[in-house]
Amino acid sequence: MTLASTIFGLLGCGLLCVAVAASVLRFQALPVGIRYVLVTAVVVAVLSPIGDLSIAGTVRGVTGDLSVSTLALAASAVFARLTGRTMFERRERNALLGLVAGAALFLYPFALGWTPFDPYALGYGSIAFTTVLLLVSLTAWRAGLNLVVLVIAAAAVAYLGGAYESRNLWDYLIDPLAAVYALAVLLPAAVGKLASQRRQRAPVV
């Protein structure tokens, strides 16, 4: 399983590198054929060893193995830059980002040792945590939020299969990269919405 988790981890970091390259270099502005050539070139470049280590390995040294949320968002970004279409509806994506942001606000402050309570420990097979996650999944399924269902189910399957080095379910669900991205997308949107509502409520003079 060590080799499998290493390969999985490197491929995940490779996908993140491709997503960043495709976004920064604005692949969507290029002819379609060139996009595919460039993505292939970036994949080869980030996964090929340079000395002992590939670029993906260097990234993995910093980020560790990436959560399924981050992988889904990275895959979505690559798909959009390649095809010009979106992989998931905005509503579904925002629901995932909202859940990631909420989970991060619950997990990270406590995991920093601010109280005796450690939510990260719940990831080692807690029945209560599993039940909360099941309720979230069923709620998302009922609301037609397929991306949320897909991410949770895929994270659970990866966890059960031991795809990562970690045996903590949290690490399969979220990571700080997904959390920062979710907050960066949602907070400005929320602030803008609030400002807009305030303007609409303001009395006309």
Next chain:
Amino acid sequence: MNTRETVSLAAIALAFAGLYVGAFEGPPAARFVAPRAAAPAASSKPRYRPQLLPNSSTLSVHSATAIEIPDGRLRAFWYGGTREGAADVAIYTSLSSPRGETWEPERALVSREFAQRHLQRYVRKLGNPVVGRDPAGRIWLFFVSVSVGGWAGSAINAMVSTDEGETWTPPRRLISSPFLNISTLVKGPLLQLSDGTIALPVYHEMLGKFGELLRVDAEARVIGKTRLSWGKSSLQPVIVPRSETEAVAFMRYAGDPPARILVTRTRDAGAHWSEAVKTALPNPNSAVASVLLAGGPLLLAFNDAEEDRESLSLALSSDFGNSWRVARSLEGRSLLPGAPVPEYSYPWIMQDRAGDVHVLYTWGRSHIKHVVFNRAWLEGGG
């Protein structure tokens, strides 16, 4: 329900069936393996022998750890390089003659490049090693590595030996933190658990400083975690069990004065820990070491000052850490000759099968010092 919804619901059902089975069949609560009793003292004549371990490789060494192998020899490990945190820092090892009388020349066991190659991730520097034995008799070597930033960016790696340290498995990364797996370090010895797993005292050092106890399975995977303390001032826990359920943990203190060693206790094999409180013993934000000696007294090695690491003493407790008596001074201003750099720190303490006590510690950053003594010497110090 359309096909897509049916597939989604089936995926949820299958995934959560697996999660629930895993949760219900998860590792049961395990108890401490009670410490093995050492042989009674063979002689009442006080014995004390100090020596410096060989170091012809590096300018700076730190953080020694050691284990007794079956023929009575000790195998020691430490990290050394140009300076703490330098890219050339490696984990070094040396083997003693029986009962630690002389030491072989040191050799590098783990370099930064070696760790990077086997972990398949970038490694910037190496740090604290900790060695110990699991219930199956295998020797584990844990060591800290950093990819980005200072020690707060640390992660822990593990190697295992089935031939008493002659050969080792490649290092494997332990995953112990949700913050990109950074900021977990080791210093204290591991504990054996009744189900064959091990408990590893670790500490977190990013924004907060607190101790934790990791449960690690035979494949070097973290399968559980308990918090020993919380907040911003406790680190480097050292845990000493005295029964299957009861243990005491001492921690380095990094908070406001008065600077004292911290203590916390468990009565349920580490599932819960009391609030960490200050002992009467000083602590200049420096590591401590402790062992339960055969016959009952608890022995603690610590820097006997609030401000610096220029003295190193041994204290005994006959009531499992409630009260202490300073028994001996190993290093101090009045004890000459001292090291060029007067720092005596990061003690590692153990009792061998013959009953002798070994303390290894950083001696002026230039050498690891090894002192071996018997109970007669320890208790004859006034």
